Amino acid sequence: MKNAVVLGVNPPVYxxxxxxxxxKPAGLLFLLDYLRRRGNTVMLTDCVFEGRTGALSFGRDSIKRREIPKPPPFSAIPRRYYRFGLDEEEFIKTLSPLPSPDYILVTSMMTYWYEGVFSSIKTLRQVFPGAKIVLGGIYARLCPEHAAMSGADMIQTEPLDLDFCQPAFDLYRGLRYGVLITSFGCPFSCEYCASSALEPVFRKRPTVLVRSDAESQLASGGVRDLAFYDDALLIDREKGLYPLLSQLKPQDIRFHTPNGLHVREIDEECAAVLKKSGFKTIRLSFESSDAEMQHRSSDKVSAEEYRASLEALKGAGFTESSLETYVLAGVPGQTTESVELSIRFVKDLGGVPRIAEYSPVPGTISFEAAAALLPGLVDEPLLCNKTVFSPYLSRIMTHG
Ligand code: SF4
Incomplete structure (x- = not known):
């Protein structure tokens, strides 16, 4: 494809x-960079970012929400349901001044966010009837048959080789944080995670590219915070992360790790490097103190290793509030008591537990077990929503 006008769209979240x-929709931004390098004109409409209403800490934004009717599978759920990001009128207003695209690339993330994707495609068809719409992203890859009902002309299901591209963050105006990716995939294979299905081979990106990503995002002026999206940031850190941090050191950057870090990798040296380099928000992937759950989590960390890493991080100067520990809740077979014990274990060691609510992901071992409890999951991705699956639908995390 050459000399085409291409619009990338990140839909609102339902x-x-x-x-x-x-x-941020990093995969879409890599693809837009790839297409631009091949002589195409690229544009971006991020319905979530454009719906920001105010500044939060560390460069993040609060996102506008509008209550919408719950879809039928959620009719009995006693919670309010929202569209986050631009509403439809604002979306149309944002699209209208743009040159007519030849292609529209719509990305997708959580499988249970597909309503925002379908709604966007409908709007895009009205505004740009002549454009070819391609749907890609995580939902499209994990649920291609369901995604075929989206109204898109084509579903992108194969992994793309974008390793040597750079995410086109320059398409944003007013960005206050950036995103770095030093590697794709994960060497582990936890039974509830789709990382290996989406990225079968764990591989590092060249440090020179990651550094260039950082520098171009920081050069935009408003960015001081950078979040790492890696699933396995600390693996092979001597070859990837450490050289990167030492090259970026003179700048006043705050780093964040919203994806949990592999706890086993954090020794005193590592904790000191993270502290010195400006890491502000650290999330630790502990998951559970229960030996069986640890096994289902690839045995990636033992209770003793968690204790040691927490000590190392505190010794390096991290405060408790900057160190949150993910405790997984709601995986089929897991009990409420096991989650309570894990929370207590983390607290007793001075950690701050943060519950990671389980969401069934198609293609994983746990999905099969979840579908045995709730067969409707197979055809209706909405039922995988993390807010409802464990407490309301499967009742895995309900007392009594
Ligand atoms: S370690 Fe994390 S990213 Fe890797 S497979 Fe397990 S849950 Fe997924």
Whole structure:
């Protein structure tokens, strides 16, 4: 494809809750960079970013929300349901002045956010009837048959080789944080995670590219915070992360790790490097103190290793509030007691537990077990919503 006009679209989110945890459509931005390098004109409409209403800490934004009727599968759920980001009128207003695109690339993230995707495609068809619409992203890859009902002309299901591209963050105006990716995939294979299905081979990006990503995002002027999107940031850190941090050191940057870090990798040296380099928000992937759950989590961390890493991080000067620990809740087979014990374990060691609510992800081992409890999951991705699956639908995390 050459000399085409291409519009990338990040749809609004339909959900009970949504928080900007440094969330940007990185895959779409890599693809737009790839297409631009090949002589195409690229544009971006990010309905979530454009719906920002105010500044939060560390560059994040609060996102406008409008209550909408719950879809039928959620009719009995006693929670309010929202559209986060631009509403339809604002979306049309944002699109109208743009040159007519030849292609529109719509991205997707959580499988249970597909309503925002379908709604965007409908709007895009009205505004740009002549454009070819391609749907890609995580939902499209994990649920291609369901995505075929989206109204898109084509569903992108194969992984793209974009390793040597750079995310086109310059398409944003008014960005206050950036995103870095030093590697794709993860060497582990936890039974509830789709990382290996989406990125079968764990591979590092050249440090020179990651540094260039950082520098171009910082050069935009308003960016002081950078969030790492890696699933395995600390693996091979001597070859990737450490050289990067030492090259970026003279700048006043605050780093964040919204994806949990592999706890086993954090020794005293690592904790000191993170502290010295300006890491402000650290999330630790602990998941559970229960040996069986640890096994289902690739045995990536033991209770003793968690204890040691927490000590190392505190010894390096991190405060408790900057160190949150992910405790997984709601995986089929997990009990409420097991989650309570894990929370207590983390607290007793001076950690701050943060519950990671389980959401069934198609293609994983846990999805099969979840579908055995709730067969409707197979055809209706909405039922995988993390807010409802464990407490309301499967009742895995309900007492009594
Ligand atoms: S370690 Fe994290 S990213 Fe890797 S497979 Fe397990 S849950 Fe997924």
């Amino acid at each position: 959900d009970f809750t949504f928080y900007d945890l440094w969330a």
